[in-house]
Amino acid sequence: MTERIIQVDALARVEGEGALYVRLRGREVEKVEFRIFEPPRFFEAFLRGRDALETPDITSRICGICPIAYIMSACQGIEMALGVDVSPEIDALRRLIYCGEWIQSHTLHAVMLHAPDFLGLDDAIQIAQSHPDLVRTGLRLKKIGNSVMECIGGRAVHPVNTRVGGFYRAPDRAAVRALVPELEWGAKAARDLTLAFAEFDYPDDEFDYTFVSLIHPDVYPILEGRIGSNRGLDIAVPDFNDNFVEEHVARSTALQGRMRDGSAYLVGPLARYANNFDRLSPDCQATAREAGLGPVVRNPFKSILVRLIEVQYACEEAARLARAYEPPDPAFVAASPRAGEGHGCTEAPRGICYHTYRLDAEGRIEHAQIVPPTSQNQPQIEADLARVVADNLDLADKDLKWRCEQTIRNYDPCISCSTHFLKLQVDRV
Amino acid sequence: MPRPKLAVWKFASCDGCQLTLLDCEDELLAIAEALDIAHFLEATSSINDGPYDISLVEGSITTAHDAERIRTIRDQSHKLITIGACATAGGIQALRNFADVEAFTRAVYAHPEYIETLATSTAIADHVQVDFELRGCPVSKHQLLELITATLAGRRPNVPRESQCMECKRNGTVCVMVARGTPCLGPVTQAGCGNLCPAVGRGCYGCFGPKETPNTSALSARLAELGMQPAQLRDVYRSFNAGAPDFSKESLSHD
Numbered sequence: 001m002t003e004r005i006i007q008v009d010a011l012a013r014v015e016g017e018g019a020l021y022v023r024l025r026g027r028e029v030e031k032v033e034f035r036i037f038e039p040p041r042f043f044e045a046f047l048r049g050r051d052a053l054e055t056p057d058i059t060s061r062i063c064g065i066c067p068i069a070y071i072m073s074a075c076q077g078i079e080m081a082l083g084v085d086v087s088p089e090i091d092a093l094r095r096l097i098y099c100g101e102w103i104q105s106h107t108l109h110a111v112m113l114h115a116p117d118f119l120g121l122d123d124a125i126q127i128a129q130s131h132p133d134l135v136r137t138g139l140r141l142k143k144i145g146n147s148v149m150e151c152i153g154g155r156a157v158h159p160v161n162t163r164v165g166g167f168y169r170a171p172d173r174a175a176v177r178a179l180v181p182e183l184e185w186g187a188k189a190a191r192d193l194t195l196a197f198a199e200f201d202y203p204d205d206e207f208d209y210t211f212v213s214l215i216h217p218d219v220y221p222i223l224e225g226r227i228g229s230n231r232g233l234d235i236a237v238p239d240f241n242d243n244f245v246e247e248h249v250a251r252s253t254a255l256q257g258r259m260r261d262g263s264a265y266l267v268g269p270l271a272r273y274a275n276n277f278d279r280l281s282p283d284c285q286a287t288a289r290e291a292g293l294g295p296v297v298r299n300p301f302k303s304i305l306v307r308l309i310e311v312q313y314a315c316e317e318a319a320r321l322a323r324a325y326e327p328p329d330p331a332f333v334a335a336s337p338r339a340g341e342g343h344g345c346t347e348a349p350r351g352i353c354y355h356t357y358r359l360d361a362e363g364r365i366e367h368a369q370i371v372p373p374t375s376q377n378q379p380q381i382e383a384d385l386a387r388v389v390a391d392n393l394d395l396a397d398k399d400l401k402w403r404c405e406q407t408i409r410n411y412d413p414c415i416s417c418s419t420h421f422l423k424l425q426v427d428r429v
Numbered sequence: 430m431p432r433p434k435l436a437v438w439k440f441a442s443c444d445g446c447q448l449t450l451l452d453c454e455d456e457l458l459a460i461a462e463a464l465d466i467a468h469f470l471e472a473t474s475s476i477n478d479g480p481y482d483i484s485l486v487e488g489s490i491t492t493a494h495d496a497e498r499i500r501t502i503r504d505q506s507h508k509l510i511t512i513g514a515c516a517t518a519g520g521i522q523a524l525r526n527f528a529d530v531e532a533f534t535r536a537v538y539a540h541p542e543y544i545e546t547l548a549t550s551t552a553i554a555d556h557v558q559v560d561f562e563l564r565g566c567p568v569s570k571h572q573l574l575e576l577i578t579a580t581l582a583g584r585r586p587n588v589p590r591e592s593q594c595m596e597c598k599r600n601g602t603v604c605v606m607v608a609r610g611t612p613c614l615g616p617v618t619q620a621g622c623g624n625l626c627p628a629v630g631r632g633c634y635g636c637f638g639p640k641e642t643p644n645t646s647a648l649s650a651r652l653a654e655l656g657m658q659p660a661q662l663r664d665v666y667r668s669f670n671a672g673a674p675d676f677s678k679e680s681l682s683h684d
Contacts, residue, residue, distance in 0.1 A: 025634030039441040039491040039522075040546055045533035046524040050664060057634065061521045061669065064445020064567060108451065113473070135458070144456040154625040156452055157445040157567040158636075161629045169629040193444045248539040255538075399610075404476075 004397070006129040016229040018413065020404055022385065026392050031384045034378060035357065047368040052078045052359050053133065053164050053335070058353070065108070065414055066156045068101040068149070069348030070370075071162050071203065072223055073355040076344025080358045082335040090166040091223070091329035092321055093152060096157070096176075098222050098346070099318035100148025103186065104156065105349035106269075106307045107145060109412040111193070113136030117406045118200040134196070137189050137391070143309065144186045146177075148318055151175050166332030176325040185318035186274050190312035191287045193303055198291035205388060210263065210381070211271035214347050220313060221272070223346045229275055230296070238343040240354050246371060254287045257376030263378035267351025268411060269306040270297055284313045284345070300384055300410040307349075307412070337363025349371050350414050374413045381411055430442030433482035433581065438470035439670055440488025440495050441522055441550060446513035447471050447487050447566040454480065460461055483580055487673075489550045491522060496547070496556055503557040508580060511553045512573065514566035519640055519672030521566075523550040526672060527680075552672060557615040561586065566590060566636040566669035569621050589640035592616055593633045597623040605632055612652050617643035617675070638670035647680035659683045 002025040023031040043062055047055065055074040061068035072094060079086065086094075111134070112124035121127055129136040146156040152171050153159025161168050212233065215226030227243075228234045235243055246255035259265055275284070277295035288295075293307050339361045345354045351373030358367040388407045393398055437447055445577030449471060453460065467477040484506035490496050503509055511517050519526065525533055530548045534541040553559055563576055563586075572588055579586040589595075593615035597604060605611040605627050619640040626633045639645070649662055658666070666680035 038536070039495065040537065040544055041441060041491075041520075042530075042537055042548075043521075045536040046521075046528065051661070054664070054668075058521060058668070061445075061566065062441050064443040064448045067443075067445070094548070108448075112451065116474070122475035123466075124456075125466065126475075128458055128461070130531075139454040139457065140610070142452075146452055154569075154629060155623070157448055160625045160631065160634075163631075167629075168626075168631040248543065276496040281535040373432055418547065 001286065016306055018387070018408075020408065024389070024393070029386050029390050031388065032382050034376075034381045034385060034415065035379065040056035042197065044368045044370055047365045050365050052081065052357065052365055054361045055357065055368075056162060056164060057158075060371070063414055065105055066350070066353075067158050067350045068098050068162075068353075069346055069353045071159070072098060072346045072384070073344040073353045073370075074357075075162070075164050077342040077355040078344075078359075078378055079335070079356045080342030081357055082338060082342070082346070083163055083340065084333050084335045084365065086166055086333055087328055090332070092324070093167060093328060094162075095168070095222055096318055096321040096325070097149055097152040097162070098359060099314040099321070100145045100152070100348050102145070102222070102314040103311055103318070104142050104145030106311045107142040108313070109139070109349075110197070110304050110307045111135070114409050114412070117402075117409060118197070118202075118304075120306055123124070129215070129256050134193075139188050141186050141193075144182045144390050145263065149168065151179060155276070163332055164418055165335050166330070168331065170327035170329065170331040173325060173327060176253055176322050179322045179334070179410065180319050183315045183322065185310050186315035187283070187319065190308050190315055191283070194287050194308040194312065197305055197308060200304075202301045203388075203406075204299075205301060205391065207300070207384065207387065209270065209298060210259065210265040211274045212265045212267050212376075213271040213275045213352060214345065215275050216279065218279065218396070219299070220276050220317075221326075222349055227345060227352065228275055229271075237345040237354070238356075240343065240345065240356070240371070241369075244371075244376075246375070247340065254373075255375050256378045257371060258379055264383050265352050265376065266380045267373050267376050268312055269305050269349075270300065271351065273297060273306045273309070274349060280313055281316055283316065284309050287312055297407065300407065303410045303412075335363075337361070344385060348372060348414075351376060372414070374411070377411050377413065381408055381413070384410070432463065432465040434467040434480075435464040436481040436485045436502075436506070436564065437466075438468070438472070438480070438483045438484060438488075440486065440499070441491040441517070442488030442513065442515040442520065443488070446469065446516075446565070449512075449554060449567050449570050449573055450485075453574060456574060459575060464577075476517070477614070477683045479587050481505055484509045484517050486511045487513055487598045488554050489522060489552060490556055491547055491550045492545060493547065494545075497504070499553060499556050508560045508574065509553075509557065510561045510563065511559050512563045512581070514564065514636065514638060514669045516553045517673075518552050518670040518676075519550040519560040521669050521671070523672035524667065525550055526677075527667065528627070534631055549670065554582075561589050563588065564619055565621060571623070574623055579611045589620060591620050592640045592643075593618045593620050593622075593637070593654075594619045594629070596622075597627050600624045600628065605630060606651075606655075610654055610655050612657055612665070614648070616648050617645050635666070635668060635676065636671055638673045639675035643675050645675060648684075649679060649683070
């Protein structure tokens with residue numbers, strides 16, 4: 001019986017650091033570990049005793065790629081605890097800046113980090129030599145997302161204009177309206193990229209996932225709705241902990257999310273898409289059909305296409321919101337300190353990001369819990385790896401390793417957010 | 430002439446400062462032409478061994494393993510430049526330096542015995558010699574481009590250590606503290622972010638760390654007159670640059 005070990009000590013083209021270890025005995029997959037050992041940073045601990053109003057600025061530092069997700073989930077949680085209701089105009093502006101984050105984060109991943117896998121290249125710089133227009137389009141699209149974040153938030157990484165209750169200052173109408181032409185171009189560019197990427201050679205792989213996302217009867221959810229699944233889950237955000245658990249395993253500084261019954265689930269673009277396909281715009285649905293996708297996509301390697309369809313959606317939605325923009329007045333709702341408990345859940349580019357906080361009478365944090373998307377996906381990533389390895393035993397180690405890395409990158413894992421590190425090792429025993 | 434070899438390294442951080450390099454959408458391809466990107470895990474699978482002409486280091490030192498790793502990187506690097514508040518001051522995770530890290534571990538993890546971590550989060554310069562420190566949480570794209578350009582040209586980057594107040598004056602931003610009584614760290618914070626917070630009517634919250642020779646006690650006295658309580662004064666200096674000596678000392682004086 002030969003032992004075969006495949007190992008990647010430091011995964012590339014992911015945000016943060018992680019590793020993978022796979023051990024095979026003959027044709028049997030003995031062990032698969034997707035490790036996150038980014039040094040722990042203890043956000044939930046050092047938030048204790050801080051003024052609740054500081055929470056969005058502090059938690060945004062969990063992740064430089066998706067700061068808006070942390071800012072917005074924190075704002076929702078603290079606002080619920082303090083009994084603050086924001087106006088529809090503030091909600092609309094929040095949705096607009098969040099679209100900017102989806103555009104920049106998804107484009108970064110799809111074009112610069114994930115596409116090289118399908119083209120057999122190391123990085124976007126190599127793509128720039130073979131397909132210069134593709135990289136130029138990708139960079140312009142990514143810049144649109146950053147422009148939205150800068151226009152509303154002041155800067156793209158860790159915006160400063162967002163706060164509990166709304167915004168410090170409502171951006172000028174003219175500055176927001178000026179975003180529209182590029183966003184309109186972006187929606188078309190994202191559609192073209194989806195159709196071009198649909199021609200890639202996709203590994204034949206499907207799995208019947210439990211898709212968990214926000215669900216909403218009227219809009220494709222970003223900041224609104226209940227938490228639901230394709231298997232009938234339909235709960236209010238505050239019931240998160242009654243339905244999901246976080247486990248601490250030895251190989252990881254990120255806690256792993258599971259359903260109460262111990263099963264793995266998937267969050268992110270595939271889940272949002274499957275649970276809310278009907279709320280995508282007709283144009284986005286048309287792009288999906290032309291790219292050969294049905295209303296549910298079960299091949300994880302095609303997540304790159306769904307991500308690009310979400311870029312098209314986010315561009316269309318941001319353009320709609322920018323055209324209709326009226327500066328919220330007041331720009332924020334002031335909050336007085338009080339004891340309370342609150343919950344927030346929004347759709348980070350990588351999937352739902354759940355926060356809950358308990359505050360004392362002075363409005364200081366007594367307890368904080370933050371559940372980022374990648375830690376929820378970690379058990380499902382391991383299950384995908386075991387399946388992909390078992391289905392591809394005849395590949396040479398080098399190719400199997402590449403396929404494994406690609407399987408992980410399907411999730412756009414944001415390892416710094418799991419407050420955490422990853423290595424790939426395949427052991428053929 | 431061969432292009433200088435660039436390496437980008439990550440320690441404990443949020444990835445935002447590395448991302449700022451990828452956010453240079455208009456300049457990225459020019460940078461890739463001017464430099465040989467030999468090691469940049471966030472962006473490429475191509476990994477080339479040192480030595481490196483320039484190493485950009487993001488993140489702080491929080492584990493014994495990382496304390497070793499930064500020494501190896503220093504040995505392989507001609508110029509080692511740190512980028513961002515984590516690398517230059519220990520980052521937000523340096524809040525553990527003021528607390529009991531074992532209690533922190535118990536608060537977050539069910540199995541504290543699985544977690545290996547140092548009691549402190551410290552700047553790279555506390556471990557190895559650093560050639561230049563670029564401040565910010567996150568760093569500014571413009572300063573990062575200036576840093577790369579200057580390093581390629583063999584000159585010192587033009588990164589002033591003056592206060593945020595200077596940026597307000599130059600931009601014509603009305604002083605939020607004088608005009609509206611809004612607490613602001615601008616007088617003691619290094620300029621460079623682009624005058625972001627005061628321009629939206631918000632007090633500076635210190636992303637770029639202490640300016641050169643800051644008079645923090647004078648500012649604290651004024652902040653107290655504006656109504657800030659001792660716990661607030663302690664916390665206002667204790668955020669992303671909590672580990673910077675000037676801010677750390679001032680925050681401890683209100684503990």
